[in-house]
Amino acid sequence: MRHGESEGNLDPTAYDTTPDPKIELTEQGIAQARAAGARIRHVIEGEGEGSESDNWRVYFYVSPYARTRSTLRELGRAFSKKRVIGVREECRIREQDFGNFQAQERMNVIKETRQRFGRFFYRFPEGESAADVFDRVSSFLESLWRDVDMNRLHHDPSDDLNLIIVSHGLASRVFLMKWFKWTVEQFELLNNLGNCEFRVIQLGSGGEYSLAVHHTDDELLEWGLSPDMVADQKWRAHSNKHDSNGSCSWYLDAFFDHLPDSDSDDENVDNHDETNCVSS
Numbered sequence: 001m002r003h004g005e006s007e008g009n010l011d012p013t014a015y016d017t018t019p020d021p022k023i024e025l026t027e028q029g030i031a032q033a034r035a036a037g038a039r040i041r042h043v044i045e046g047e048g049e050g051s052e053s054d055n056w057r058v059y060f061y062v063s064p065y066a067r068t069r070s071t072l073r074e075l076g077r078a079f080s081k082k083r084v085i086g087v088r089e090e091c092r093i094r095e096q097d098f099g100n101f102q103a104q105e106r107m108n109v110i111k112e113t114r115q116r117f118g119r120f121f122y123r124f125p126e127g128e129s130a131a132d133v134f135d136r137v138s139s140f141l142e143s144l145w146r147d148v149d150m151n152r153l154h155h156d157p158s159d160d161l162n163l164i165i166v167s168h169g170l171a172s173r174v175f176l177m178k179w180f181k182w183t184v185e186q187f188e189l190l191n192n193l194g195n196c197e198f199r200v201i202q203l204g205s206g207g208e209y210s211l212a213v214h215h216t217d218d219e220l221l222e223w224g225l226s227p228d229m230v231a232d233q234k235w236r237a238h239s240n241k242h243d244s245n246g247s248c249s250w251y252l253d254a255f256f257d258h259l260p261d262s263d264s265d266d267e268n269v270d271n272h273d274e275t276n277c278v279s280s
Contacts, residue, residue, distance in 0.1 A: 001036065001040075001071075001164070001165065001166055001167070001172070001193070001196065001197065001198030001199075002167065002168060002169050002172055002192075002193040002194070002195060002196065002197055002198070003025070003029070003033075003063075003065075003067045003068045003070075003071040003166065003167075003168065003195065003196070004025050004026075004028070004029030004030060004031075004032040004033040004036070004067070004070070004071045004074070004195050004196045005025065005026045005028045005029035005032055005195040005196075006023050006024065006025055006026065006029055006067040006195075007023050007024055007025075007026055008020070008023045008067075009026075009029075009195065010026050010028075012102075012104050012107075013104050015098075015101065015102035015104070015107075016101060016102065016103055016104060017101065019100070019101070020065070020095060020097075020098065020102070021064065021065045021066060021094075021095075022066050023065070023066060023067055024066050024067060024070060025066075025067050025070045025071065025074075029067070029070075029071070029195060029196075030070070030074050032195050032196040033070070033071040033072075033073075033074035033075045033196055034074045034075065034077055034078075035196070036071075036075050036196040036198065037074065037075030037076065037077055037078030037079070038078050039198075040075065040078065040164065040198065041078045041079065043200060043214065044056055044058070044160075044162050054160075055156075055158055055159045055160060056083070056159060056160040056161075056162060057083055057084070057085045057155055057156075057159045057160070057161055057162065058079060058083055058084055058085070058161075058162045058163075058164055059084075059085050059086050059087070059088075059153050059155070059161065059162070059163055059164070060072060060076075060084070060086070060087040060088070060163075060164050060165075060166065061087075061088050061090045061093060061140075061144070061163065061164070061165045061166070061167075062087060062088070062089055062090065062093075062165075062166040062167075063089075063090065063091075063093050063094045063095065063166065063167050063168060063171070064089050064090075064091055064094060065094060065095055065168070068166050068167060068168070069089075071166050071196065072087070072166045075166070075196075085153060085154065085155050085161075086153055086154070090140060092136040092137060092139055092140035092143075093137060093140055093165060093167040093168075093171050093175070094167075094168070094171070095168040095170070095171065096124075096127070096128050096130065096132075096133050096168070096170045096171065097124070097126075097127040097128040097132075098124045098127045098128075099124050099125055099126035099127040100126060110124060110125065118184075118188065119187075119188050120134075120184045120187055120188055121184075130170060130174060130187070133170060133171055133174050134174050134177065134178065137171060137174045137175050137178055138178050140175075141175065141178055141179065144163070148161070148163075169192040169193050170192070172193055172199070173187065173190050173192070173193070174187070176190075176199065176201075176211075177190075179201065179209070180232075180233075180236075182229070183254055185254070186225075186226065186229060189224045189225070189226055189229075190223060190224040190225070191222070191223055191224040199211060199215070199223075200213070200214035200215065202214050204236055204237040204238055204239070205237070205238055206238055206239045206240040207240060208236040208237070208239050208240075209236065210233050210234075210236035210237040211225075211233045212230070212233035212234045212236065212237040213237045217230055217234075220233060
């Protein structure tokens with residue numbers, strides 16, 4: 001999820017004099033975070049069907065920035081100590097580095113240049129590109145899997161474990177890109193998350209994780225996913241994780257032109273080419 005409304009969201013000139021990691025939440029941001037905590041708990045409990053006896057727990061990962069730490073503090077009000085098995089500050093999910101103090105007049109020019117260059121590969125002077133963020137988020141995701149597989153979180157296997165990542169808009173989109181193996185072109189279709197918006201990656205019936213288990217097609221389209229990306233999420237929601245996704249050809253089509261459907265089709269193409277060579 002993304003943090004609540006910050007002083008920088010409300011007034012971009014705050015970055016002129018305040019280091020980005022020290023930008024705090026506004027009063028509105030605090031209220032958003034508290035409301036988000038209640039919504040997240042509602043999701044975990046299964047739309048209100050759960051009870052206090054249900055065996056579910058949460059573990060939090062949080063960016064070290066002041067606004068994400070404050071967001072976590074406020075949304076945490078929705079959970080009792082019984083439910084929270086741990087929290088970890090994780091530097092690799094911090095905000096994209098835009099450079100040190102950010103003079104707004106200069107930043108406006110830089111962001112216009114980024115739009116022309118491309119959001120993913122453009123590197124801010126003295127800062128990072130989204131590609132740089134991708135590298136560190138990829139490293140974090142590998143650590144997250146090891147945390148779960150090696151039970152570093154020390155949770156009871158009989159409990160349903162829910163991981164909540166409190167981060168930033170771009171880092172969250174990059175995380176989704178890495179998880180679902182989206183291309184750079186697909187990443188650049190995505191819209192930013194609103195303050196305290198969250199995306200639920202949930203395990204489907206066949207063992208694949210998907211956004212489409214919890215979210216609707218309209219939501220996915222509103223967030224910038226293409227129809228092919230939505231179709232892939234719907235496939236993931238119900239597929240067996242050992243199956244290949246033959247129903248979503250967009251992934252291969254993004255890299256190859258005119259791949260034959262079978263080896264026999266390939267042989268027909270070769271024979272046709274040989275005939276053309278002889279006749280010429």
